[in-house]
Amino acid sequence: MRQRLFAGRFAVLSYFVVPVLALMLGIGGALAQSGAPANPDQAGKPAAGAPDATKENQRKTDEFAEAAQAISGPAGNPECVWLGRRVVQLMYKDDLDTAFRHLDLYDRFGCPGGHVQAAFRCLTRFFAQIDDKVVANSLNNRTHVCWINPSAQPQTAAAPAPAPTTAGNAAAGPAPTPAPATK
Secondary structure, eight states, rough: OHHHHHHHHHHHEEEEEHHHHHHHHHHHHHHHHEEEEEEOTTTTOOTTTTTHHHHHHHHHHHHHHHHHHHOSSGGSSSHHHHHHHHHHHHTTTOOHHHHHHHHHHHHHHTTOOOHHHHHHHHHHHHHOOOOOTTTTTTHHHHHHHHHTTTTTTOOOOOOOOOOOOTTTGGGGOOOOOOOOOOO
């Protein structure tokens, strides 16, 4: 009798469980597709970072135009400039796997591999001057300079001027003696 009672309960529950489960799955899918409701206070207002993004885009456009004017041939094409500079920066950061993947794309666009080598050689001359903690975007700026002109040299600090010498200055050393006269 007990078995029959339990079997009857499960039969009744199965009539409710299947439709409730289907309803829950349907509601979950509908909620996932609806997205977050829009905030009416934000409607029609530009994003706070829009002027900064516009300046950044203009700077990048100017850099590509400068590279196209300075470099003749495919190394001055925007896709070669962008990919080549990425490869050089990734090699500088020791991310060689990603650099080689970018280099494959660089080659597929018909960009000259020798320009990447020359730009990286140039960047190695600037290692002492690259520190993003001290100067913001120093790696990007130096990479751009080396891409435009691979023979660029870092500026060395001027040597300090020697101290003026006086007669009483011990650092000046003894005065030269005249040679003895011969007869």
